[in-house]
Amino acid sequence: MIFNSEAPNSALNHLLELISQFSFTHGTFETNISFLSLLREVKPTVVEHGFLNPQICILIQGNKKLNIGQKSIELGAGDYIASSIDMPISGQVSKASKETPYTSIKITFTSEEIASVVLEANIKPREENQLREGACTGKVGREVLLVLERLLHLCADSQAAAFLTPAVKREIIYRLLTGEDGAMFYNNMLLHHEASGISKAIHYVKANFERSLTVDEIARVGTMSVSTLHHKFKAVTTLSPLQYQKQLRLQEARSILLSGGVDVTRAAFQVGYASVTQFNREYKRLFGLPPLKDIQAIRTRPN
Incomplete structure (x- = not known):
């Protein structure tokens, strides 16, 4: 109309x-x-x-x-x-x-x-x-x-x-x-x-983002081959399954740090990172600043 x-x-x-x-x-x-x-x-x-x-x-x-x-x-x-x-x-x-x-x-x-x-x-x-x-x-x-x-x-x-x-x-x-x-x-x-099974794979990664996941494991959940999973997952989310998991972890860590009461090391371990150095590097790559500077910048924004 x-x-x-x-x-x-x-x-x-x-x-x-x-x-x-x-x-x-x-x-x-x-x-x-x-x-x-x-x-x-x-x-x-x-x-x-x-x-x-x-x-x-x-x-x-x-x-x-x-x-x-x-x-x-x-x-x-x-x-x-x-x-x-x-x-x-x-x-x-x-x-x-x-x-x-x-x-x-x-x-x-x-x-x-x-x-x-x-x-x-x-x-x-x-x-x-x-x-x-x-x-x-x-x-x-x-x-x-x-x-x-x-x-x-x-x-x-x-x-x-x-x-x-x-x-x-x-x-x-x-x-x-x-x-x-x-x-x-x-x-x-x-x-x-829903029809392609990719929805199940996405929900599984989201529900288990803090765990160490393998692509084989995610593919089994979506009842598809590894190559098919990569193709479909990237077509829908624009990321590979493990890249998607990484972003989930970093977003959750940012929320944890913003809520206060948790230091960077505890936040990193809480979302599944085994290395704080790796966490800091990947956090800065996504958000543009190291964790503490990023949180400080957010809290001091007038808007």
Whole structure:
């Protein structure tokens, strides 16, 4: 369905008005709806490396630059990025100011929730044979934006929100599946990752990242050969299985250090490293600074 160009802009403006009523200046605001978060930045940010968890992030205002593997993507108002796996990614807010802050809406979901909507609504998108990356970008239609308006209104009524938001979330998934980019959303978020066995391999690495894993072991979990595992794993995550494990370890170590009370040596051992020297070297390679300097830099950032 194609809408005139003014309709989505009007819906985006309505969403900005609703979000402005929440009492936060910048950063992430967790609403009283468990799967809904709001993000705002009043100036451009530095490049950050991390994992995009299973979610959809919809830009309402401003711009964000993302790097997925070797691809660089610029997102603007009305664009979204979504992932059904923990996807390694780096990015930064590239356009934001106090007058026009970067604003986005994040909704977490699972592949099971998407599959449930596909089955119960009898949706039959065009299936593709090509295995794609675990994150995809697209445009949200006006219908999705209108559902988001209703979702934000429910934040003011906890009793109504507890009862109604599961259905609203399903409607958002339905609109994404049946919208202009519905086939892409379906293929990237659900079809290939589940059918190819790669989803099992990814979940296994995530659940056991602190252990010493072998590629043979991961391949057996996904019921595939080692060569097939390498091909599929890199196609979906942009990393090899052991590179993916390394990033999980380093991200977890960073979270541990930020929480305080643990020194670098204990953090390294806690996430599975046997050598603190190796940990420090790989941490700096990913985040740009040694552990202690990186944590200090994060804590002293004004934003």
